[in-house]
Each structure stands twice: as structure tokens, then as C-alpha cells.
Amino acid sequence: MSKTAAIIGGGVIGGGWLARFLLNGWDVRLHDPDPEAERKVGAVLAGARRALPMLYDRALPPEGRLTLCGSVAEAVAGADWVQESVPERLDLKHRVLAEITAHAPRNAVIGSSTSGFTPSQLQEGLSRPGAVLVAHPFNPVYLLPLVELVPSAATRPEVLDTAKATLTGLGMFPLHVRAEIDAHIADRLLEAVWREALWLVKDGIATTGEIDEAIRMGFGLRWAQMGLFETYRIAGGEAGMKHFMAQFGPALKWPWTKLMDVPEFTDDLVELIAGQSDAQSGHMGIRELERLRDDNLVAMLRALRQRDAAAGALLNAHEAAMAQPLADTVPLITVRRTVPVDWTDYNGHMNEGRYGQVFSDAADAVMAHVGADAAYIAGGNSYFTVETSVKYLFETHAGEAIEVATRVTTGAGKKLGMSHEMRRAADGALLATCTQFLLHVSLETRKSCPPQPEVLARVEALAAAHREA
Numbered sequence: 001m002s003k004t005a006a007i008i009g010g011g012v013i014g015g016g017w018l019a020r021f022l023l024n025g026w027d028v029r030l031h032d033p034d035p036e037a038e039r040k041v042g043a044v045l046a047g048a049r050r051a052l053p054m055l056y057d058r059a060l061p062p063e064g065r066l067t068l069c070g071s072v073a074e075a076v077a078g079a080d081w082v083q084e085s086v087p088e089r090l091d092l093k094h095r096v097l098a099e100i101t102a103h104a105p106r107n108a109v110i111g112s113s114t115s116g117f118t119p120s121q122l123q124e125g126l127s128r129p130g131a132v133l134v135a136h137p138f139n140p141v142y143l144l145p146l147v148e149l150v151p152s153a154a155t156r157p158e159v160l161d162t163a164k165a166t167l168t169g170l171g172m173f174p175l176h177v178r179a180e181i182d183a184h185i186a187d188r189l190l191e192a193v194w195r196e197a198l199w200l201v202k203d204g205i206a207t208t209g210e211i212d213e214a215i216r217m218g219f220g221l222r223w224a225q226m227g228l229f230e231t232y233r234i235a236g237g238e239a240g241m242k243h244f245m246a247q248f249g250p251a252l253k254w255p256w257t258k259l260m261d262v263p264e265f266t267d268d269l270v271e272l273i274a275g276q277s278d279a280q281s282g283h284m285g286i287r288e289l290e291r292l293r294d295d296n297l298v299a300m301l302r303a304l305r306q307r308d309a310a311a312g313a314l315l316n317a318h319e320a321a322m323a324q325p326l327a328d329t330v331p332l333i334t335v336r337r338t339v340p341v342d343w344t345d346y347n348g349h350m351n352e353g354r355y356g357q358v359f360s361d362a363a364d365a366v367m368a369h370v371g372a373d374a375a376y377i378a379g380g381n382s383y384f385t386v387e388t389s390v391k392y393l394f395e396t397h398a399g400e401a402i403e404v405a406t407r408v409t410t411g412a413g414k415k416l417g418m419s420h421e422m423r424r425a426a427d428g429a430l431l432a433t434c435t436q437f438l439l440h441v442s443l444e445t446r447k448s449c450p451p452q453p454e455v456l457a458r459v460e461a462l463a464a465a466h467r468e469a
């Protein structure tokens, strides 16, 4: 049975949570009194529907059902997870959390997206504080994995455990913040950079554009893959962190930061920053910027997936957990996926080489289906493709869902023949066909040889079934 999330507040962050849950197969019930909420959430969801499936090499589970609710009580009824994402005002959060805790099921996890309040502050005056913890996400919630989980002493331990397991199941990275502090861990760091950046603009040292270049051309690239401490360890050379600290330790006493001081928050400061930001990026709408950000994030995360590093390793594990055995249909549906943005070439469509990749994935699925899986290959046997012929019939583009239907045409001795049809899932348009011929090989001799009897039996049975159908 599918699970249900209640999203209370459907702005930038609530909309992102809603998309993350829905696209992972959860039903979602939204409450937001803003008459524009449905439209706003729809825009976030459209972006997520395009971006999130591109991260994976297999289809996500069927999308859950979205219901708009007129009250908090209606939204949280029957929910397994309630996520409060109303504006960052403690009085409002208290009012909303009191309503949530009064009506939510006793075993529901109640997370707050707060950027800065501690769970103890949020729990003040609640009749059932034990279900509440901070679950602080990062924008865009449907793509970035990090969620800071901050329980208080009053949070029931099983709530934290359930929260960790649930978020992992959604492809997210729950970071248990062990102490309650204002702004948790990540926002402490972000706030430090933000304050320094405001000073640099206010003092006329740099523009908003120059500061963004300073980040994205340099340390921003390093942080996504190794963070701060590992990066600086390398910067210490062969002597590592000790040398790094010896060299840069004295700088702690030099005027390298203004953090002991904060810029005064005035209308002039707002005008200065907003004016420069408009000059820098005002030629693009917010939805256009979001799409640019999402496409770049997808491409970067997919690169990290290939390296099985940082957030890429997390996504690989999430994809492996979603794997389902192939259904024994005729034809076999060997590939179900979305065309990712990094497969687009200079002609603005999926590059021809990627058609080959898709058909190669289809053949791998057949191999696993007949028992020539990772364990079989580790045992020294495999199949090599010796002939492929592809007909390119139609273009396909980033964000489109595609499927491959495969028939086994030959299954005799060391020979395995297949024919594939690649179709666009939305309208069934035939995009390409492929015939493939594989030979069974010994990985030791690198020469062809008969398969192990159990694999041969499955190959023969499959070919017979596909011939008859």
C-alpha cells in the first residue's frame, strides 16, 4: 500500500517536498491557504517531473496521488509523514504544529523544514512533542539529497529512526545533527558565506556577479565532491592537514573575515544587492533559472554517479534499492527510463551513441534475466556482443521517458540473438530498432564457449517462447 505524506505550506520548500514524495510513489495531501498555492506547486512539480527522473537509469515508481485539502486536520489524517513548511516565524510554526499534533496519527513523523529554529523551540507548548523533529532540506528539495535531522531530548528515538529510513527510501541523505543549535550545521556555514558576501558588495569590493564567479569557477566545484576538510587536507601537500593548519593557522588572527561584525540590514543594502542581482540575472525568469540550475545539477550528479563518489554514490545505492526483477512478458520490457540532459548533443537531441547505450542496457537486462548476471560473470563466463545494427527512426529529447521491448530471436548453444524496439513512453512512437547478436565467452580464454547448462536452458526456453508468441 502506498504511503501518505501531508505537506503543510506549499511554497518553495513545501512544493519541493511534495514533488520528492509524489515522484517516489507516495500519495501527498497538501494544505496551503494561499489561493495561488495549486498553481505555484504545479510549477515546482513540473520542474521536478522533468529533472528528477533524469538522475536515474531506470524508471521511478509510478507517481502518487495529489490531494488539495482545506484544513490542516484534513491534510494530516492518515499521514505517515507530515512536513511543516510554513514561513520562518516561530509564532506561526507554533500555531501550525499545535494543529498538526492534535490531528496527525500517533505514529506519524512530524518534520519541520525550519532553517534555524531548534526542535526544542518548535516543541514549546505542544501536547505531543515526541513526534516532532527538524527535517531541514535544501533547495531544490526534489534534487538535493541533504536533510538535516535534528531531534530534541523530547523527540522519541523511534521517530528519528523512522525519519532516517524514510528519507533514505526517498533517495535523500539524512544527516543526524546531534546537538540543537540555531541554524543547525549547513545554514551556519551558508550564513557565514552570505554575511561575508553582503559585506563585499556593501563595501564596493565586488559585485554580486563577481562573487558568484569566485564561487562557481573555484571552490564551489571542489565542495560538491570532497567538502571542506578533505579539500584542505590535500591543500596541505604531502604533510596533509597538520601542514595546512600550520601555514594558515596564523590567518585566524589576521583580518580575513568580518564575521565578528554584521552589515546593517537597511533599505539601501536591499536596493544595492537586489539591483546588482537584477543586472546580473534579470534577463532570465525564475522558472528559466530553475531549469538551468536543475539541468546543471542533474549533469553534475550523474557525473558523480559515474565515479560512485559523494552524492553520486548515494544515488547509485538508491537506484539499486529500486531494482525489480524483469517481468516474464513477451516481449520483455528491458529498459524503462528517462533521457537525461547529459545525453543531448549539438543537434539538441539524444546523441546516436546513447541509442547504442540504451540497447546495450537492454541486452544486459536479458543477460541478467537468463542468469548471466554479476555473479555468473564473476565466475568467469559472459556474453560478448559481436554484431549490432541500429535504425534511427525518430529523435528523442532530454526529459522524455522511453521504453525498450525485446524479443529473443536466437537462443541456441553459444548464440544469443535479440531484436529491440525503442519507443517514447508518452505516445508509443517508435524511435529506433536494433538487432543484436551475442556469443557466449569464457572470460579466461576470451574465446567463445557454451553457456553453463542452467543459462543455456533459460536462453533456449526464452527463444522458444518468443518464437511462439
Ligand SMILES: NC(=O)C1=CN([C@@H]2O[C@H](COP(=O)(O)OP(=O)(O)OC[C@H]3O[C@@H](n4cnc5c(N)ncnc54)[C@H](O)[C@@H]3O)[C@@H](O)[C@H]2O)C=CC1
Pocket (backbone or CB within 6 Å): 008, 009, 010, 011, 012, 013, 014, 031, 032, 033, 034, 037, 084, 085, 086, 087, 088, 089, 096, 113, 114, 115, 116, 136, 137, 138, 139
Ligand atoms: N527557501 C529556502 O531556501 C529554504 C527554506 N527553508 C524553510 O522552509 C520553510 C518554508 O520556506 P519557503 O518555502 O521558502 O517559504 P515560502 O514563503 O515560499 O512558502 C511558505 C508557504 O506557506 C504557506 N502558509 C502560510 N501560512 C500557512 C498556514 N497557516 N498553513 C499552511 N500554509 C501556510 C504560504 O502560503 C506559502 O505558500 C521555512 O521554515 C524556511 O526557513 C528551508 C530550506 C531552504
Ligand SMILES: C[N+](C)(C)CC(=O)CC(=O)[O-]
Pocket (backbone or CB within 6 Å): 114, 115, 137, 138, 139, 187, 190
Ligand atoms: C537561506 N536559507 C537559510 C533559507 C537557506 C536554507 O535553509 C537551505 C538552502 O537550501 O540553502
